[in-house]
Amino acid sequence: MSRSAANLIFQPEFETLERHALEALQLERLRALVDRLRDANDIYRERLRGRATPEGLDGLADLPFSTKADMRDAYPLGLLAVGERDLARIHASSGTTGTPTVGAYTRKDLDVFGEVMARSLAAGGIRPGDMFQVAWGYGLFTGGLGAHGGCETLGACAIPASAGNTSRQMQLLADLPVIGIGATPSYLLVLAERFRAENRRPKALRYAICGAEAWTREMRASLEELFGVIATNIYGLTEIIGPGVAQECLEKAGMHVQEDHFLAEIVDPESGKPLPDGERGELVLTTLTRDAMPVLRYRTRDLTSMVRERCACGRTTARIDWFTGRVDDMLVIRGVNVFPSAVEEVLLRFPELSPNYRIFVDRPPNGLDEMLVEVEHHPEASIDDLDRLAAVVTARISETLLVSLRTSVVAPGTIERIEAGKAKRVIDRRTL
Ligand code: DLL
Numbered sequence: 001m002s003r004s005a006a007n008l009i010f011q012p013e014f015e016t017l018e019r020h021a022l023e024a025l026q027l028e029r030l031r032a033l034v035d036r037l038r039d040a041n042d043i044y045r046e047r048l049r050g051r052a053t054p055e056g057l058d059g060l061a062d063l064p065f066s067t068k069a070d071m072r073d074a075y076p077l078g079l080l081a082v083g084e085r086d087l088a089r090i091h092a093s094s095g096t097t098g099t100p101t102v103g104a105y106t107r108k109d110l111d112v113f114g115e116v117m118a119r120s121l122a123a124g125g126i127r128p129g130d131m132f133q134v135a136w137g138y139g140l141f142t143g144g145l146g147a148h149g150g151c152e153t154l155g156a157c158a159i160p161a162s163a164g165n166t167s168r169q170m171q172l173l174a175d176l177p178v179i180g181i182g183a184t185p186s187y188l189l190v191l192a193e194r195f196r197a198e199n200r201r202p203k204a205l206r207y208a209i210c211g212a213e214a215w216t217r218e219m220r221a222s223l224e225e226l227f228g229v230i231a232t233n234i235y236g237l238t239e240i241i242g243p244g245v246a247q248e249c250l251e252k253a254g255m256h257v258q259e260d261h262f263l264a265e266i267v268d269p270e271s272g273k274p275l276p277d278g279e280r281g282e283l284v285l286t287t288l289t290r291d292a293m294p295v296l297r298y299r300t301r302d303l304t305s306m307v308r309e310r311c312a313c314g315r316t317t318a319r320i321d322w323f324t325g326r327v328d329d330m331l332v333i334r335g336v337n338v339f340p341s342a343v344e345e346v347l348l349r350f351p352e353l354s355p356n357y358r359i360f361v362d363r364p365p366n367g368l369d370e371m372l373v374e375v376e377h378h379p380e381a382s383i384d385d386l387d388r389l390a391a392v393v394t395a396r397i398s399e400t401l402l403v404s405l406r407t408s409v410v411a412p413g414t415i416e417r418i419e420a421g422k423a424k425r426v427i428d429r430r431t432l
Contacts, residue, residue: 022259026057029288033288034296043079060286064297065284066298071101080292086292090103091145092238094421118150123232123250124248125232126180129157132181133169135181136184137162143242147209164419170194173191183210186213187420202227205227205228209231211234218347232248233255249311257306263286266304269281277308280321285298303324325339340359343357344357353378353393358375358426359374361430371403373393
């Protein structure tokens with residue numbers, strides 16, 4: 001296939017379906033799901049008791065939500081809708097805050113996973129026959145094996161590099177005609193910086209598909225500039241399937257939700273009431289085709305907005321915007337709500353600053369909360385007075401976010417690089 005075929009839609013029969021046909025398909029699948037859950041799972045049977053199977057998609061709002069706590073309570077396999085011997089794979093979330101969340105798959109689920117990941121790779125610029133380096137972790141984390149399966153379904157060549165081992169990743173990228181890479185944005189930054197520091201270049205890299213952690217448009221622009229790639233945003237979560245729930249196309253106008261498989265709603269995070277298109281709130285997802293562990297109205301805690309107009313790429317699927325953060329990521333500093341992504345946005349508008357930063361929050365004894373933003377300056381930026389730059393950055397953040405803070409501009413390489421797993425940019429010492 002020629003590289004000029006820029007806009008490959010892997011499954012146009014679903015991705016470009018007219019909205020009325022798509023919504024009819026969603027309703028049919030939703031009704032079948034509700035009926036199946038009543039039969040196949042005791043917990044859902046109880047929760048659905050006395051509730052009618054929806055007659056229209058607007059009936060969704062009358063169905064009960066599911067939360068992370070429900071998943072934990074049912075740990076490990078209480079939410080299965082098939083027999084244990086029907087399972088083909090198990091993944092789990094890292095579970096840094098307690099019991100891990102288990103994702104269970106039948107063979108049919110793995111086919112769906114392969115399909116949504118193949119669509120995502122294609123939307124991000126990868127073509128059958130291309131080499132794609134998978135730099136998300138392999139193992140219980142869904143990123144590595146999920147992207148690997150997507151390469152196989154698409155007919156691309158997977159390079160199972162997994163996360164970390166940066167010298168090996170660089171060697172593969174420098175020696176092989178690797179067209180695309182999948183990684184967390186923070187790890188792509190590690191790779192880009194190392195290539196630059198060693199004055200080397202990847203042989204053929206053009207596309208980066210990044211996700212699994214919060215990042216911003218500004219971070220994307222920095223990465224594209226630093227690495228000379230086109231970077232797109234991919235979203236997903238263990239509870240729903242893993243990566244591939246939504247993915248940007250090369251128009252970069254929001255992430256297309258794979259709506260024939262996942263029904264998306266935006267609700268008010270406090271009241272749980274559905275919000276109109278374009279309004280920012282909490283993303284709620286229902287799996288329409290999951291076999292082993294279907295989920296009804298899962299409260300993701302992730303904050304975004306959704307639009308349903310046809311995209312210039314031809315896809316008709318709804319698109320979600322960059323995440324502002326998670327409901328639980330919001331810092332409250334002296335009563336002011338601050339999302340770390342908002343700090344990132346401001347920092348990266350300074351050409352002198354690099355995308356490596358950390359936010360410390362402290363509560364001194366008998367004092368008010370303090371926020372310290374530590375950011376590295378760009379290796380090539382010539383700065384005479386770090387303190388003066390820090391003062392300008394402080395002023396810009398504080399006038400944008402209405403929060404008081406201190407900023408420290410530090411030398412390149414000062415902040416520890418995380419080579420595997422998700423970036424940890426906020427160190428809230430109030431709770432340590
Ligand atoms: O992170 C799955 C994944 C793998 C997605 C590879 C993309 C690429 P979990 O470990 O269960 O699954 O974490 C899910 O990560 O609820 C979001 O808070 C966050 N997240 C994932 N993608 C993005 C993104 C995988 N593109 C949680 N932007 C989600 C912002 C993201 N946050």
